[in-house]
Amino acid sequence: DAVDVDVNVDFDVDVDKVPTVQWDGSPDSPILPNEEIYLNVNDLAEGKTYCSVSSVSISPDDTHKYLAYAVDFSGDEIYSLCVKDLESGSIVDGGHGGDGVDGVDGGETIECYSVTWGKDSKTLFYVVMDDAHRPYRVYRRQLNLDGNAGGEGKGDELIFEQNDDLYWTSIYKSSDKKYLFISTSSAETSEVYYLDLEDEDAELKCVAEKRTKVLYEVEHFNGQWIITSNVDETPNMRLMSCPVGANCEAEWKDVIDVSNVSNVSGASDESTSTRSGTKLFDGGYDRSLDGVEAFEKYLVATGREGGIPRVWVIEPSTSGEVLEVKKSTQLVFDESAYDVGVGVNYDYSTEKLTLYYNSLTTPLQSLQVTMNDPNNKDKRVVLKKKNVPGYEKSTYGCQRINVTVRDGTEVPVSMVYRNDDMEEHIANGTTMPVHLVGYGSYGLCSEADFSATRLPLLNRGIIYAIAHVRGGGEMGRQWYEEPNGAKYLCKKNTFNDFCDVAKWLIEDKKLTTPPQLSCEGRSAGGLLIGASINQAPELFGVAILGVPFVDVVCTMTDSSIPLTCAEWEEWGNPNEEKFFEYMKSYSPINNVKQGVKYPSCLLTGGLHDPRVQYWEPAKFAAELRHGHDKDSSGPVCLKIDMTAGHFSASDRYKYLSELAFDYAFLLDQLGLNEKK
Numbered sequence: 277d278a279v280d281v282d283v284n285v286d287f288d289v290d291v292d293k294v295p296t297v298q299w300d301g302s303p304d305s306p307i308l309p310n311e312e313i314y315l316n317v318n319d320l321a322e323g324k325t326y327c328s329v330s331s332v333s334i335s336p337d338d339t340h341k342y343l344a345y346a347v348d349f350s351g352d353e354i355y356s357l358c359v360k361d362l363e364s365g366s367i368v369d370g371g372h373g374g375d376g377v378d379g380v381d382g383g384e385t386i387e388c389y390s391v392t393w394g395k396d397s398k399t400l401f402y403v404v405m406d407d408a409h410r411p412y413r414v415y416r417r418q419l420n421l422d423g424n425a426g427g428e429g430k431g432d433e434l435i436f437e438q439n440d441d442l443y444w445t446s447i448y449k450s451s452d453k454k455y456l457f458i459s460t461s462s463a464e465t466s467e468v469y470y471l472d473l474e475d476e477d478a479e480l481k482c483v484a485e486k487r488t489k490v491l492y493e494v495e496h497f498n499g500q501w502i503i504t505s506n507v508d509e510t511p512n513m514r515l516m517s518c519p520v521g522a523n524c525e526a527e528w529k530d531v532i533d534v535s536n537v538s539n540v541s542g543a544s545d546e547s548t549s550t551r552s553g554t555k556l557f558d559g560g561y562d563r564s565l566d567g568v569e570a571f572e573k574y575l576v577a578t579g580r581e582g583g584i585p586r587v588w589v590i591e592p593s594t595s596g597e598v599l600e601v602k603k604s605t606q607l608v609f610d611e612s613a614y615d616v617g618v619g620v621n622y623d624y625s626t627e628k629l630t631l632y633y634n635s636l637t638t639p640l641q642s643l644q645v646t647m648n649d650p651n652n653k654d655k656r657v658v659l660k661k662k663n664v665p666g667y668e669k670s671t672y673g674c675q676r677i678n679v680t681v682r683d684g685t686e687v688p689v690s691m692v693y694r695n696d697d698m699e700e701h702i703a704n705g706t707t708m709p710v711h712l713v714g715y716g717s718y719g720l721c722s723e724a725d726f727s728a729t730r731l732p733l734l735n736r737g738i739i740y741a742i743a744h745v746r747g748g749g750e751m752g753r754q755w756y757e758e759p760n761g762a763k764y765l766c767k768k769n770t771f772n773d774f775c776d777v778a779k780w781l782i783e784d785k786k787l788t789t790p791p792q793l794s795c796e797g798r799s800a801g802g803l804l805i806g807a808s809i810n811q812a813p814e815l816f817g818v819a820i821l822g823v824p825f826v827d828v829v830c831t832m833t834d835s836s837i838p839l840t841c842a843e844w845e846e847w848g849n850p851n852e853e854k855f856f857e858y859m860k861s862y863s864p865i866n867n868v869k870q871g872v873k874y875p876s877c878l879l880t881g882g883l884h885d886p887r888v889q890y891w892e893p894a895k896f897a898a899e900l901r902h903g904h905d906k907d908s909s910g911p912v913c914l915k916i917d918m919t920a921g922h923f924s925a926s927d928r929y930k931y932l933s934e935l936a937f938d939y940a941f942l943l944d945q946l947g948l949n950e951k952k
Contacts, residue, residue: 314343314362321927325919326351326884328926331390335397336453342368342397346388351884351921353409357386357402359419369419392447394456395473401435401447401456409838409886411445412438414458435480436460436469441841449473450496451570452624457494463718463845468494470522484525496520497570497592500599503528504568510559511754515568515577517599530555531592533601556590556601564752569618572625574647576618581606583688583750585616585723587631589650607650611635613676613690615723630659634726636674636692639664664728672734673698676724681776683769685760688750689777690724693739701787709738709946710781710788716747716770717763717800718846719756729935736948739787745773745804764848765858771807778808778815791817794875794942798822799888799922802879806864806896809875816875818910818945820938823881823888823922826896828863829856831889838886865896868903876910876945878938882920890916910945 314334321327328348335342343362346355359369370386389411391402400417414436435458438445442462449456458469458480467486472478483494483501491513492505501524503516518527534553557565557577563586565579575590591603609616614635619642621630629647634640639662646655673695678686693708700706711733715722722742730740744750747762747770755761762769778795781787795816797805802824809819825831832850835841848855860866877900879893897914904912917924917934925931943949 315345315360320347324349326921326926328355328923330355331388331392333391333393336393336395337397339397344391344393344400346391351882351919351923351926352886353921354405355388355390357388357391357400359400390447392449392456395453403445403447408441408836408841410441410842412443414445414447435471441835442845444842452496452572455496459493461491462842464489464491466491466493468492470494481522484523484528487525493567495568495570495575497575497599502531502568502570502575502599504557504565506559506753508559511561511757512559512564512752513557513566513579514555514559515557515565529598530558531599531601532556533604535601535603553600556604561752561754564749569621571621571629571647573627574629576629576647578617580721580750580752583744584613585721587616587618589629589645589647591648605650607631607645609633611638613674613724614638615725634662636690636724636726637669637672639667639726639728662726662728664731667728667731671695674724679777679780681773683772685746685769685773687746687773687777688744690742690744691739692730692734694734694737697737697739705786707789707792708787709792709794709948710741711738711942712741712743712774712778712781712793712795713801714743714745714770714774714795714797714804715799715801716743716745716774716804718747719749719753721748721750729932732939733942736943738946738948741777741781743774743777745770745777747804763846765854767847767858768807768862770804771811771862774804774808775812775815778812782815790815792946794818794820794946796820796822796938796942797824800825802826802888802893803828803864807862807867809877810864810867810869813869813872813874813904818876818942819878820942821877821879821893821896822924822938823885824864824879824893824896825888826864827892828859829866831892832859837889865892865899868899870903871905872903873908874900874904874910874912876941877912878941879912879914880934880938881914881916882922882924883916883918884921887922913941 315332317327317329326349330346332345334340341362343360346357348355357370358367361368387404389403389405391400393400398419400419402415402417403411404413406412413434416433416435438460443460445458445460447456447458454474456471456473460467465486465488468483469480470483471480484492490505490507492503495502499520500517501520504513505516506513515531516528517531518524518529532553533556557563563579563581565577567578569576575592577588577590579586587607589605590601592599593602614633616631616633619630619632627647629645631643631645632640633643641661642659644657644659646652649655671694672692674690674692677689679689681687697708701708722744724742733740746755749756756763758764758766778793782789782793793816795805795808802821803826805819805821806824806826809816828847829850831837832840832843832847847859850856850859879897881890881893883890894914897912900912924934
C-alpha cells in the first residue's frame with residue numbers, strides 16, 4: 277500500500293538557455309534582461325490594509341500600450357476595473373478613486389468580477405455581480421481614452437444576463453483569440469455562448485443549449501469546437517469535437533486516437549473502439565479529463581489517472597469534418613507522486629510548452645518541454661526553480677498510502693516527513709506528532725505539492741499528512757458525485773473517510789497517538805474538521821478551523837446570503853425535508869457533543885468574507901465552549917481578522933504572520949517548542 281517517492285530526482289537546469297542578470301538584491305532591481313514593470317502592486321497597496329489584483333492583461337494591439345486589471349481593497353471580492361496607459365503611467369479608464377487611488381477625472385468606479393480585452397485596445401468585456409455576489413451580467417465597453425469614461429448604465433452595452441440564481445457567469449477567450457466565450461453554469465449544468473471577435477457585426481450565439489446535469493466547456497482549434505463534456509451521463513468528461521457553429525450538440529463526436537490502430541483492431545469493447553481507433557478520453561472511470569488548451573499545431577489536455585495529475589500533448593489531424601489524433605503523449609516523470617499542470621503560455625504558435633512541476637519534496641519549478649517530443653529529458657529545461665534557503669531535499673522523504681475505510685473504499689493519503697523521524701519510528705516504534713489536513717468538497721483536489729511554510733512543522737518532528745478524502749476530485753468525478761462520492765445525501769463519506777484515516781494512523785500504522793494527532797482544514801475543509809471532531813473527538817489533540825463553513829443548515833436556508841443558492845447543488849436545498857434532515861445530522865454547530873472531551877481548537881475568520889461570514893466561526897466557538905467538558909477539553913480560541921476576507925491577508929508578510937500565529941497555537945498545544 278505504501279509507495280516510497282524518490283527524493284533525489286531533479287531536472288538539470290540549462291543555465292545557458294535561461295537569460296538572467298546580476299541581481300543586486302534591491303526591490304527595484306530587474307530579474308531578467310530588458311525587464312519592465314507594468315504594475316507595481318506594492319504602490320497600489322501603499323496605505324491599504326488589503327490589496328488584491330486580478331484579471332491583469334495587456335491590450336492585444338501591436339503596441340501593447342494599455343494594461344487592464346481589477347483591484348479589491350477590502351477582501352470582499354468586489355473589484356474595480358482599471359485601464360492603465362503604460363507610456364504615461366496614468367489610469368485612463370475606470371479607476372478606484374473612491375478607495376484613495378486616483379482614477380479618471382469625472383469618471384466613476386466600475387465594479388466588476390473579471391475583465392478581458394476584445395479584439396483590440398478599444399474594447400473591454402467585463403462581468404458584474406448581483407447583490408448576492410453572483411456573477412450574472414456581461415458588458416461590452418467601448419473605451420474612450422480621452423477621459424470621458426462611460427460605465428455600467430452610461431453607454432456600456434449589456435450583452436448577456438443570467439437571472440437564474442443557480443448559475444454563475446464567466447468570460448474567457450479562445451487560445452487563438454478569435455472568439456469570446458461566455459460560460460454560465462451551476463455545479464451540474466452549463467451553457468456556453470460565443471462571439472466572433474473578428475466580425476464587428478457578429479451576434480452572440482449559443483454553442484449548445486443547457487441540458488440538465490450536462491456540463492461542457494469549449495475551446496477552438498482550426499475551425500473545430502473542442503468540447504469537454506459528461507454528456508450521456510459518463511462519470512468523467514469526454515473529449516469531443518465538431519465544426520464551429522451554433523446549436524451544434526447533435527454534431528458532437530468523440531475525438532479518436534488513430535495513432536495505434538493495429539492494437540485496437542481486435543478490440544471487443546464497442547464503447548471504446550470505433551472509426552478504426554479508440555476514444556482518446558471516453559469519460560470512463562480510469563482516467564479523468566479536466567481541460568484542454570489549444571496551440572497552433574497541438575492540443576494539451578490536463579486530467580488525472582491513478583489519483584495523480586497528468587498532462588497529455590496531442591497532435592491532431594482533421595479528416596474532413598472529423599478531428600482525429602495522429603499522436604498522443606502522456607508526460608512522464610521520475611517521482612511517483614507529484615503535482616503538474618500547464619503554466620502560462622503566451623505564444624499560440626509555439627512548439628514549446630511551459631509547465632509547473634513540484635512534489636512533496638521538490639520545490640516548484642517552471643519546466644519547458646518540446647511538444648513534438650515532450651518526454652525527451654535531454655530537451656527538457658527548467659526555466660526557473662523556487663529558491664528555498666537552507667532546504668536540503670535529501671533530509672526529507674514522502675509516501676503515498678492507500679487506507680481502506682469503513683465501506684471498503686481505498687482512500688489515498690500523502691505523507692511528508694524528515695527521514696530521521698521516520699527512521700526512528702521504524703526502528704523503535706516511537707510515535708510521532710502527525711498533522712492531518714483535508715478538504716473534500718466541490719470536486720477540488722488536495723495535491724501532493726511542495727510548501728516551504730510546511731518546513732517549520734517538519735523540522736520540529738511533525739509528520740504532515742494529506743487525506744485525499746471523497747468529495748474532492750483526486751480519483752475522478754466519481755470521487756465527488758453520487759452515489760459513492762461525497763455530495764448531497766452521501767456527504768458524510770467525507771467525514772467518515774477523514775476519521776478512518778485518523779484511526780488508521782493511530783491503531784494500524786501506530787504512527788501517532790490521539791494527543792499527538794492534530795487536524796486542519798479551511799472553508800469547506802473547516803466543515804470537514806468540525807464534523808470530524810464531533811464524530812470522533814477522542815481521536816484528535818488539536819484542531820485548526822480556518823474560515824470554517826460550520827453553520828450549514830442556517831446558511832443554506834437563507835438565500836439572501838451570498839453564494840447560498842448556487843451551493844444547493846453541492847449540499848442540497850434544505851427547503852426539501854430530506855436534505856434539511858441530512859445536513860442537520862452533520863452540520864458541526866448542530867452536533868456538538870455535550871460533556872465530552874474535545875481537542876484544543878483555533879477558529880479563524882475574516883470580517884469582510886463574502887463566502888463564509890465571520891459569525892460562523894464565532895457561533896461554533898461559543899457552541900464548543902458551552903458544550904464540551906470544560907475540565908478535560910483544550911481551549912477554544914477565536915481570531916477574526918478585521919481587515920481581510922476569505923483568503924486571509926493579501927500582504928505576504930502579514931500572511932506569514934497569520935500563519936505563524938496558527939503554528940504557534942498548534943506547537944504550543946502539542947508541547948513542541950524546539951526546532952531540530
